């Protein structure tokens with residue numbers, strides 16, 4: 001009979017932070033497992049293209065295999081049932097992985113906010129549309145409007161153009177003055193400046209409206225269109241096949257929260273070695289605050305090395321980390337969300353898609369608890385991952401601590417965690 005599988009270091013999340021952490025730990029002699037719910041490693045920025053790993057991930061995945069890291073792809077961590085144990089689900093089955101040290105690199109997800117017509121077919125998240133195209137959806141010759149706020153809009157608009165879409169408009173709600181505040185920090189970072197200029201060049205011919213407001217989506221027999229107003233308050237209506245909306249990202253804090261890690265604002269609190277308030281549990285990347293790929297790679301290396309008992313990189317990489325975080329903070333404040341960016345949604349708009357809860361039903365609630373108990377807000381399969389951040393932004397409600405399972409799983413998966421005999425062969429992750 002198999003026993004629960006044990007590793008020196010388990011890393012959750014195979015994005016840039018998790019890949020860097022696994023390699024750093026394995027290179028220091030630790031027996032490492034890297035778990036990700038995706039079938040191909042790479043996380044968000046290095047998401048596989050039609051099942052093939054992206055160029056950013058390929059060399060790192062090869063290095064992981066040479067370093068002897070066990071890659072558990074298609075495996076979802078849904079529970080932390082005891083000290084040093086994770087509950088993992090794969091294809092309807094569950095098993096336990098045990099660790100001496102844990103690195104959390106669970107990344108971030110998009111925020112979706114309700115607005116007039118946001119449930120119209122063809123209205124999607126900006127990262128969601130990018131993921132669909134990487135998964136095989138064709139946008140060739142389709143008209144895509146990108147709207148909302150955040151640096152992801154520009155990156156995805158550029159990607160969609162390369163994928164053959166026609167992107168006539170980018171409706172950015174952040175005013176020009178906010179973006180000008182980025183000029184000085186950019187001038188001190190030549191690589192970023194070059195990247196920004198090349199992104200801008202890739203969008204030549206695209207009309208970029210700054211300081212705009214998203215008013216809503218209208219659908220008729222003639223097609224779908226976005227209503228928006230420019231910085232001077234003039235209203236426009238622009239036709240689209242796909243509307244890619246971005247309203248920022250939130251870190252996936254559920255597992256850290258379940259483990260009892262203390263939070264620092266909207267991020268996991270860590271010390272300089274990136275250890276959390278729970279001994280032996282480290283965190284890296286977007287969990288420490290939305291910071292992008294540079295922060296993720298540096299912090300992954302620090303967290304992985306620290307988890308393997310080497311505090312060297314925490315000191316050696318400290319100034320690079322501070323610099324990368326300073327840039328992330330500049331971006332964060334330039335793109336900070338303001339309610340005025342979006343026309344206020346009516347009571348008729350759906351807030352919780354899983355349970356069909358309308359905004360009007362919960363608007364007068366005192367918080368998540370009342371909205372959940374009385375109206376089933378956040379009680380569906382996504383467990384409030386979509387409507388939760390939206391309700392926080394709309395009503396200022398404080399997020400509730402998550403409960404296991406943090407991902408929807410079958411009962412059999414849960415039972416499997418309790419039964420060590422169900423562990424898969426340790427040689428076949």
Ligand SMILES: Cc1cc2nc3c(=O)[nH]c(=O)nc-3n(C[C@H](O)[C@H](O)[C@H](O)COP(=O)(O)OP(=O)(O)OC[C@H]3O[C@@H](n4cnc5c(N)ncnc54)[C@H](O)[C@@H]3O)c2cc1C
Nearest residue numbers: 013015016017036037043044045077106107127285286293
């Ligand atoms: C939808 C989306 C698209 C993005 N696109 C871009 C882009 O084009 N360009 C750009 O510069 N930045 C992009 N970003 C920002 C991106 O988050 C960072 O650039 C960078 O990828 C962060 O690295 P990370 O390793 O911290 O997290 P991620 O890359 O997000 O990796 C986290 C990984 O953890 C896994 N995971 C999370 N929870 C669990 C669990 N419970 N069990 C198992 N696995 C789990 C996820 O499957 C994911 O693979 C995007 C972000 C999002 C949310």
